Amino acid sequence: MELEFTVNGREYVQDVPPDTRLIDFLREDLNLTSVKEGCGVGECGSCTVLVDGKSILSCLTYMPEIDGKEVLTLEGITDGDELHPLQQAFIDTGGVQCGFCTPGFIMVALELLNENPDPTRDEIRKWIEGNICRCTGYRKIVDAIELAARWMREGQEAVEA
Numbered sequence: 603m604e605l606e607f608t609v610n611g612r613e614y615v616q617d618v619p620p621d622t623r624l625i626d627f628l629r630e631d632l633n634l635t636s637v638k639e640g641c642g643v644g645e646c647g648s649c650t651v652l653v654d655g656k657s658i659l660s661c662l663t664y665m666p667e668i669d670g671k672e673v674l675t676l677e678g679i680t681d682g683d684e685l686h687p688l689q690q691a692f693i694d695t696g697g698v699q700c701g702f703c704t705p706g707f708i709m710v711a712l713e714l715l716n717e718n719p720d721p722t723r724d725e726i727r728k729w730i731e732g733n734i735c736r737c738t739g740y741r742k743i744v745d746a747i748e749l750a751a752r753w754m755r756e757g758q759e760a761v762e763a
C-alpha cells in the first residue's frame with residue numbers, strides 16, 4: 603500500500619504492508635531506536651511519538667493511519683548537536699535513570715509545552731499519567747518538565763526582547 607508521510611521533517615513515499623505497526627517501521631526501517639517497545643499493548647507510553655503534534659502510541663498505530671501526516675520522534679527534536687531543553691532538563695534533574703521510558707516522556711511533555719508553556723506541577727502530573735517509569739518515582743520527571751518549561755519560556759522571551 604503506497605503511503606505518503608513525513609518523519610522528522612523528511613518526506614517519504616513508501617510501499618508498506620498495511621498491517622505494519624508504526625513502531626516497527628520507525629525502529630526497523632528508519633532505525634529510529636528512541637522509540638521503545640515496553641508493553642506493546644498500549645499500557646506504558648514508552649513508544650509515544652507525535653503525529654501532527656498529538657501524542658500517539660506507536661505500538662497501537664498501523665501505517666495507513668499516518669498517511670498524509672507528520673510524525674515526530676525524539677531524534678527529530680534536537681537542533682544539530684544541541685540537546686532540546688527537555689533532554690537537558692531530564693539529565694540535569696535526574697529524570698533519566700535507565701532511560702527506557704525517557705523518549706516517551708519527552709514526547710508527551712513536548713506536546714504539553716506546545717499547548718501550555720507554563721503548566722502547574724499538577725497539570726504536568728496529570729498529563730504524563732499514561733507513561734510508566736519504573737526507576738524515578740516520577741518527582742524528578744515532573745521537576746525536569748517544569749525546568750524545561752521555564753528554560754523554553756525564558757528562551758522565547760529572549761527572542762522577543
Ligand code: FES
Nearest residue numbers: 640641642647661
Ligand atoms: S509499548 Fe506502546 S504503550 Fe507500551
Ligand code: FES
Nearest residue numbers: 699700735736737
Ligand atoms: S528511567 Fe528507567 S523506566 Fe524510567
